Amino acid sequence: MKKILIIGSNGQLGSDLSKEFKSKSAIEIATLDHTQIELRDKSSVHKSITELKPDIVINCGAFARVDDCEENPAHAIEVNALGAAFVAQASAEIDAVCVYISTDYVFDGSKNTPYLEDDPAYPLNMYGISKLSGEHMVRSCSPKHYIVRTCGLYGLVQLEGGNGGNFVETIIGLAKEHKPLSVVRDQVLAPTFTKDLSAAIAELIDKGGFGTYHITNSGECSWYQFAKTILDLAGLKTELTPTTSAEYGAKAKRPAYSVLSNKKIEQIGINAPRAWAKALEDYISLRT
Numbered sequence: 312m313k314k315i316l317i318i319g320s321n322g323q324l325g326s327d328l329s330k331e332f333k334s335k336s337a338i339e340i341a342t343l344d345h346t347q348i349e350l351r352d353k354s355s356v357h358k359s360i361t362e363l364k365p366d367i368v369i370n371c372g373a374f375a376r377v378d379d380c381e382e383n384p385a386h387a388i389e390v391n392a393l394g395a396a397f398v399a400q401a402s403a404e405i406d407a408v409c410v411y412i413s414t415d416y417v418f419d420g421s422k423n424t425p426y427l428e429d430d431p432a433y434p435l436n437m438y439g440i441s442k443l444s445g446e447h448m449v450r451s452c453s454p455k456h457y458i459v460r461t462c463g464l465y466g467l468v469q470l471e472g473g474n475g476g477n478f479v480e481t482i483i484g485l486a487k488e489h490k491p492l493s494v495v496r497d498q499v500l501a502p503t504f505t506k507d508l509s510a511a512i513a514e515l516i517d518k519g520g521f522g523t524y525h526i527t528n529s530g531e532c533s534w535y536q537f538a539k540t541i542l543d544l545a546g547l548k549t550e551l552t553p554t555t556s557a558e559y560g561a562k563a564k565r566p567a568y569s570v571l572s573n574k575k576i577e578q579i580g581i582n583a584p585r586a587w588a589k590a591l592e593d594y595i596s597l598r599t
């Protein structure tokens with residue numbers, strides 16, 4: 312029997328990972344949400360992990376609001392980098408495997424083909440800087456680690472009272488109010504359903520060697536195409552206009568292209584998650 316601890320268990324990924332592991336035999340799950348663990352507090356992290364004594368710790372906790380990280384860089388570093396270090400140190404102390412979830416925003420977007428795990432990382436914003444720092448902390452503190460970079464997450468927890476929101480829900484909510492939408496077409500991503508990501512992470516932990524991996528749904532699109540597909544699949548009509556990052560003027564700079572290659576997981580026999588539009592269709596059918 313393996314014990315898996317999921318930190319950030321009421322977030323989008325944390326909640327789908329909990330469901331994924333609950334469906335498996337010979338796995339015991341422990342979950343901690345933000346009311347039960349404070350990643351910025353070394354003693355809170357150390358106490359939780361050393362008392363629960365899991366075999367595997369999956370850290371899904373993060374300060375993930377990209378524009379807010381520009382406003383509050385110290386908080387971003389405390390949660391995403393120092394918090395990651397505290398988790399990795401405590402995991403190493405009890406010889407547990409440490410899994411850290413990272414992001415496509417560690418890259419600067421200057422490529423136009425999917426990023427490989429060993430491509431140089433040059434983040435453009437504080438969120439990416441804090442997550443890349445978190446990766447370095449995990450690599451330094453925990454010899455038994457997986458770093459999983461992913462992209463553009465949406466998960467069903469937002470329909471079950473989750474408080475973070477996601478792009479799909481934002482678009483659907485605004486369209487229902489017949490608000491005109493303006494969405495960037497000069498940023499390309501691979502939107503990813505946390506249910507699919509969770510299944511792939513479970514498989515990775517089962518059969519992959521330690522190291523850094525990219526996992527997203529397959530294919531790519533601009534945020535504008537993503538929004539258009541959401542409206543089409545949800546059967547909603549509202550004015551949707553493509554715009555540019557410069558016109559939109561978000562606080563945080565974002566990469567123009569941040570698609571991650573799934574090749575490395577495929578090479579170890581894990582199927583890349585299905586095409587992004589198929590996964591989105593599934594999500595939208597589950598939410599109605």
Ligand SMILES: NC(=O)c1ccc[n+]([C@@H]2O[C@H](COP(=O)([O-])OP(=O)(O)OC[C@H]3O[C@@H](n4cnc5c(N)ncnc54)[C@H](OP(=O)(O)O)[C@@H]3O)[C@@H](O)[C@H]2O)c1
Nearest residue numbers: 319321322323324345349350372373412414461462463464
């Ligand atoms: N969302 C994306 O598009 C995206 C893309 C690429 C990578 N990622 C990465 O994927 C992972 C999961 O993302 P997600 O979308 O599932 O995030 P999420 O829904 O925002 O969940 C993050 C969780 O972390 C908790 N948390 C925040 N600050 C904390 C702290 N100081 N101590 C303990 N817990 C804290 C949050 O709790 P409260 O809400 O109660 O504070 C929340 O439950 C993160 O590492 C993120 O950086 C996300």
